Amino acid sequence: xxxxxxxxxxxxxxxxxxxxxxxxxxxxxxxxxxxxxxxxxxxxxxxxxxxxxxxxxxxxxxxxxxxxxxxxxxxxxxxxxxxxxxxxxxxxxxxxxxxxxxxxxxxxxxxxxxxxxxxxxxxxxxxxxxxxxxxxxxxxx
Amino acid sequence: xxxxxxxxxxxxxxxxxxxxxxxxxxxxxxxxxxxxxxxxxxxxxxxxxxxxxxxxxxxxxxxxxxxxxxxxxxxxxxxxxxxxxxxxxxxxxxxxxxxxxxxxxxxxxxxxxxxxxxxxxxxxxxxxxxxxxxxxxxxxxxxxxxxxxxxxxxxxx
Numbered sequence: 001x002x003x004x005x006x007x008x009x010x011x012x013x014x015x016x017x018x019x020x021x022x023x024x025x026x027x028x029x030x031x032x033x034x035x036x037x038x039x040x041x042x043x044x045x046x047x048x049x050x051x052x053x054x055x056x057x058x059x060x061x062x063x064x065x066x067x068x069x070x071x072x073x074x075x076x077x078x079x080x081x082x083x084x085x086x087x088x089x090x091x092x093x094x095x096x097x098x099x100x101x102x103x104x105x106x107x108x109x110x111x112x113x114x115x116x117x118x119x120x121x122x123x124x125x126x127x128x129x130x131x132x133x134x135x136x137x138x139x140x141x
Numbered sequence: 142x143x144x145x146x147x148x149x150x151x152x153x154x155x156x157x158x159x160x161x162x163x164x165x166x167x168x169x170x171x172x173x174x175x176x177x178x179x180x181x182x183x184x185x186x187x188x189x190x191x192x193x194x195x196x197x198x199x200x201x202x203x204x205x206x207x208x209x210x211x212x213x214x215x216x217x218x219x220x221x222x223x224x225x226x227x228x229x230x231x232x233x234x235x236x237x238x239x240x241x242x243x244x245x246x247x248x249x250x251x252x253x254x255x256x257x258x259x260x261x262x263x264x265x266x267x268x269x270x271x272x273x274x275x276x277x278x279x280x281x282x283x284x285x286x287x288x289x290x291x292x293x294x295x296x297x298x
Contacts, residue, residue: 012166013194019158021202026151028212033249057156062256073257076171086244091272097233110199126238131178
C-alpha cells in the first residue's frame with residue numbers, strides 16, 4: 001500500500017462532488033461524463049453549448065494541472081492494444097448502460113437511484129474481475 | 142447577465158472543478174485505478190476515498206433540489222426518473238467495467254488526460270468515441286426495426 005493517498009484522493013473527490021453539485025444546482029443537469037460526451041454525438045437543438053463548455057473546462061483544467069503537476073497524469077500500465085480495446089468497451093458499455101463512474105457512481109448513488117446502485121455494483125465487480133484476471137495472465141505491462 | 146449566460150458559466154466552472162478534482166484524486170493515474178480494482182494484488186484503497194468525498198458532497202446538493210421546483214438558471218431539473226433494472230443496463234455496466242479494469246481509464250480521466258499529450262489517452266478516447274458512436278447507431282437501427290415490426294403487427298391486427 002505504498003501508493004495509498006487518502007488525503008489527496010478525498011480532496012479530489014470533494015472537488016468532483018462540488019463540480020457535480022454546481023451543475024445540478026445551477027442548471028439541473030447530471031454531471032455524467034459519458035452522457036455529456038454521448039449527447040454531442042447526436043445533439044438535440046439547444047443542448048450542445050453547455051456540453052461543449054463543460055468539456056472545454058474539463059480539458060482546460062487538465063492542461064493547467066499537467067503544467068503544475070506533470071506526475072498527476074501517468075501512462076496506462078497496459079500496452080496500447082489493451083488501451084484501445086478498453087476504449088471501445090468503455091464506449092459501448094457506457095452507452096448501453098446509460099452512464100459511467102460519474103453519472104452512476106457519484107450522481108446516481110447520491111440520490112440512491114436503483115439503476116445506478118445496480119450499475120455501479122456491476123461495473124465495480126467487472127472491473128475487479130478484469131484487473132485480477134489480467135494480473136494472473138501477466139498482462140500488467 | 143442572463144440566466145443562459147450563468148448556465149454556461151456554471152457548465153465551464155463545473156468542468157474545471159471536475160478536471161482539477163480528477164487529477165488531484167489520482168483518477169488520471171491508470172496504475173492507481175488498476176491498483177484499486179486489483180483487490181487481491183497490492184491493493185490501493187485510495188479511490189474509495191474519491192467516491193466517499195464526491196458522494197458526501199453531492200448528497201447535500203441533491204437534498205437541496207428536493208425542496209425546489211427548478212434549478213437556479215434553467216427551467217427544470219433533468220434528473221433521470223427510470224427505476225427499472227433491465228438486461229441492457231447490467232450488460233452495459235459489465236462491458237464498461239471490463240474496459241475500465243483493462244485500461245485503467247473511465248471516460249472523465251481519459252478525456253482530462255488528453256492534456257498530458259500522451260499517446261494512450263488519445264487512443265483511449267478515440268476508441269471510446271468509436272464505441273459510443275457505433276452503439277448509438279445500432280440502437281437507432283434496432284429502434285427503427287422494432288417500430289416497423291410494431292406497425293406490421295398493427296396492420297395484421
